[in-house]
Amino acid sequence: MRMNLTNIWLSILTGFFLPTFATFAQAPLSCSDQSLNPEMARAIGLTITGFEGLITECKSEGCCRARNNAAHGYATGDFNELTRITAQFYDPAILVAVLGEAGLYPTGLWSFHDLQYIGQGAVDLAEKVGGLARLKALMGRQRITRKSKGYLWKCPQFAACTFIGLGIEFYDELFSDNPLITDDFIRGTVVHEIAHAIDFNLARLSYLSKPARINPIFPSSALPRGPYLSEYAITGGFQEYWPEAVSDWVYGIKYKPNAKGTYETKVREPITPQQRAIIENILIDLPLD
Ligand SMILES: [Zn+2]
Numbered sequence: 212m213r214m215n216l217t218n219i220w221l222s223i224l225t226g227f228f229l230p231t232f233a234t235f236a237q238a239p240l241s242c243s244d245q246s247l248n249p250e251m252a253r254a255i256g257l258t259i260t261g262f263e264g265l266i267t268e269c270k271s272e273g274c275c276r277a278r279n280n281a282a283h284g285y286a287t288g289d290f291n292e293l294t295r296i297t298a299q300f301y302d303p304a305i306l307v308a309v310l311g312e313a314g315l316y317p318t319g320l321w322s323f324h325d326l327q328y329i330g331q332g333a334v335d336l337a338e339k340v341g342g343l344a345r346l347k348a349l350m351g352r353q354r355i356t357r358k359s360k361g362y363l364w365k366c367p368q369f370a371a372c373t374f375i376g377l378g379i380e381f382y383d384e385l386f387s388d389n390p391l392i393t394d395d396f397i398r399g400t401v402v403h404e405i406a407h408a409i410d411f412n413l414a415r416l417s418y419l420s421k422p423a424r425i426n427p428i429f430p431s432s433a434l435p436r437g438p439y440l441s442e443y444a445i446t447g448g449f450q451e452y453w454p455e456a457v458s459d460w461v462y463g464i465k466y467k468p469n470a471k472g473t474y475e476t477k478v479r480e481p482i483t484p485q486q487r488a489i490i491e492n493i494l495i496d497l498p499l500d
Pocket of ligand 1: 403407447451454
């Protein structure tokens with residue numbers, strides 16, 4: 212299921228130089244920071260399309276604050292209390308800024324429609340691990356690229372793929388009209404790929420003798436296999452149980468429902484309390500200075 216936003220592929224350029232992400236990560240976003248800058252976008256090779264007509268200007272501090280909260284997954288209630296929501300991005304600039312806080316750097320051609328799912332998945336995972344800065348520390352900087360399909364030895368049949376040192380690619384299949392591709396599945400797949408990136412990055416830090424020395428090979432192997440999470444967790448190779456478990460940790464059954472006729476023919480089971488503790492021990496508590 213796709214969000215009902217216009218998706219007209221006009222080539223309007225937007226974005227920021229990479230160094231500006233740091234500024235956004237520390238200071239609250241103000242509406243004046245959200246101007247679109249074609250020259251900067253061209254410089255980092257990013258094109259975002261399909262947002263024309265969606266942008267409305269904020270005229271008050273309250274409006275800017277509400278948009279900033281929404282981009283971080285919170286709605287402001289009547290009494291100023293914050294309620295957790297799926298992140299909403301009011302324009303490409305605020306979306307790219309939030310992705311940058313998480314350590315995700317989009318390059319190439321993206322539609323605003325597709326890129327929003329990446330932001331939503333990242334914000335949902337960040338909420339669980341303790342914030343976007345924590346997620347960035349776990350994952351390191353990752354380039355995210357939108358392509359029609361994979362091309363290396365194992366990726367052509369997948370909806371997304373993560374490569375050690377080369378970032379994450381997302382393919383047409385993930386955003387297709389296939390009725391099994393629900394919004395939750397897209398966001399869950401984003402979390403799945405980020406979990407691979409975390410696995411690779413923590414392994415790299417282990418090799419560098421940083422505090423992340425939790426496992427001699429990959430952190431994913433610290434998680435013992437247990438319940439049936441998904442077909443892919445079982446058949447996808449030794450590193451696929453970990454990202455499926457992390458996606459289950461964030462989205463539960465919504466990630467891959469097992470109602471008849473959907474993703475799973477076998478009844479899915481949630482991760483065990485012991486597996487949950489191992490995931491939280493790594494993603495929330497592992498020191499990463
Ligand atoms: Zn995978």
